[in-house]
Amino acid sequence: MRLGIISALLEEQAGLVEAMRGAARVTHGMREYVAGQLWEIDAVCVLSRIGKVAAAMTATTLVEKFGVTHILFTGVAGAGDKTVNVGDIVIAESLVQHDMDASPLFPRFEVPLTGRTHFPPDQPLSMRLSQAAHDFLELDFLDAISEGERQTFRLAQPRVHRGLVASGDQFLNDVDRLDALNGALPGLVAVEMEGAAVAQVCHELGVPCAVIRAISDNANEHAATDFMRFVKSVAAQYAFHITRRLCRDLGQAPLQPRSDSAGT
Numbered sequence: 072m073r074l075g076i077i078s079a080l081l082e083e084q085a086g087l088v089e090a091m092r093g094a095a096r097v098t099h100g101m102r103e104y105v106a107g108q109l110w111e112i113d114a115v116c117v118l119s120r121i122g123k124v125a126a127a128m129t130a131t132t133l134v135e136k137f138g139v140t141h142i143l144f145t146g147v148a149g150a151g152d153k154t155v156n157v158g159d160i161v162i163a164e165s166l167v168q169h170d171m172d173a174s175p176l177f178p179r180f181e182v183p184l185t186g187r188t189h190f191p192p193d194q195p196l197s198m199r200l201s202q203a204a205h206d207f208l209e210l211d212f213l214d215a216i217s218e219g220e221r222q223t224f225r226l227a228q229p230r231v232h233r234g235l236v237a238s239g240d241q242f243l244n245d246v247d248r249l250d251a252l253n254g255a256l257p258g259l260v261a262v263e264m265e266g267a268a269v270a271q272v273c274h275e276l277g278v279p280c281a282v283i284r285a286i287s288d289n290a291n292e293h294a295a296t297d298f299m300r301f302v303k304s305v306a307a308q309y310a311f312h313i314t315r316r317l318c319r320d321l322g323q324a325p326l327q328p329r330s331d332s333a334g335t
Contacts, residue, residue, distance in 0.1 A: 072325050073113040075139035076314065077129055079121045079265055082299065083146045085307040087314060088116050100132055110315050111322030115139055119265060122240050123168065126265035130272040130280075141196055141279045141326060143317070144269050145310040147302055148236065148284035149243055151252070151259035155286055157301075158226035160208070160309065161260050162201045163236040163282035165189040166267035169252055170239035179255070182271060189235070190270035193279030195326055197233075200281045203316035204231045207309065211316075215308040224301060234260035236282060238267035244288075261286065279326065285309045 078084040088094065091107035091114065098104075106115045115137045119129035126144070133139045148161060155161065167189050172179050180188040207215070208229055216226060235258045243249055243262050253259055266282040273280035285306040287298060 072140045072321065072327070073115065073138055074109070074318070074321070075130070075133035075137065075142040076109075076114060076116045077119050077126065077133070077142065077144045077265075077269065078116075078310065079119050079126070079146050080302060081118055082302045082307055083310055084116060084118060085303070086311040090311075090315070091116065097137075099136060100128065102129060102132070104133075104137060106137065110318035112318050112325070114318070122264055123238060123268035124240075127268040127272050130269045131276070134272075134276050134278050139278070141193070142269060142273055142281075143196075143200070143314070144266055144280070144282045145314065146263065146265070146284055147287040147298075147306045148261040148263035149249075150286050150289045151235070151237065151249070151261045155232055155260055156229070157224055157286055157288060158229040158305065159286045160204045160229060160231045160313075161236060161284045161286060162197055162204060162231065162233045163192050163261075163266055163270070163284075164197070164233045165191050166236045166238060166270040166282065167256060168239060168267045168271075169237035169256065169262070170241060185271070185275075187274075190267060190274050192270055192273075192281045193326075196279050196281040199320055199326070200283055200313070200317055201231060201233060203313045203320060204283065206316055207313045211312045215312050216305055220304045223297075224305060226305070232260045234258050236261045236263065236266050236284065238263055238265055240264060283310075283313065
């Protein structure tokens with residue numbers, strides 16, 4: 072297998088490129104792709120930048136130009152439900168574009184001509200990712216996140232959630248809009264700006280993917296407060312340690328690429 076690892080921001084991928092052995096850098100489409108060995112598996116790391124189009128282009132390039140067989144998207148998200156707290160981890164079980172609305176021609180949220188509103192990530196990869204996240208919280212969390220940062224962001228007992236992730240080209244910081252999304256999208260656990268686009272690309276190309284998010288805010292009027300501090304001191308550590316655990320697991324028992332392709 073060859074794992075493509077996408078993050079939207081440089082800080083979200085801190086440490087991964089430095090940990091790569093035999094790193095080779097290729098610039099394509101105004102992005103730098105770094106290929107090498109990452110904890111026993113072949114990997115390509117890249118920053119997509121923010122938004123659905125940027126993420127979709129990056130995912131497509133990883134598959135078509137760099138030959139990745141699986142894609143992992145890591146980063147931060149806003150909480151989609153009151154039971155999800157800052158510092159919790161979300162593993163997507165399904166992804167939807169919350170700003171997709173071609174009604175009345177198509178139902179709200181349905182991506183035209185696909186017949187789908189929700190795009191599922193790969194179950195085996197997501198299960199392995201979920202186990203890596205649980206192991207991180209149990210074994211690595213206290214060492215990875217300083218006591219000062221745990222106190223600042225009130226990271227007492229972070230949890231792992233699995234559920235619906237909604238993506239859109241909007242930074243949500245309005246509790247009324249979030250409540251409306253909760254009413255329209257039952258089971259929502261996180262809101263962000265890229266994951267559903269990556270899931271659609273992977274669905275159409277027949278490539279397994281998984282999406283993991285560290286919850287940085289509650290998607291309300293305080294969403295931007297200390298956002299970059301959280302990304303640098305908390306989310307980046309989550310991504311590094313969980314990806315390391317995942318890669319070591321995949322190195323011991325690799326997943327196989329799908330034999331079927333939705334794009335052919």
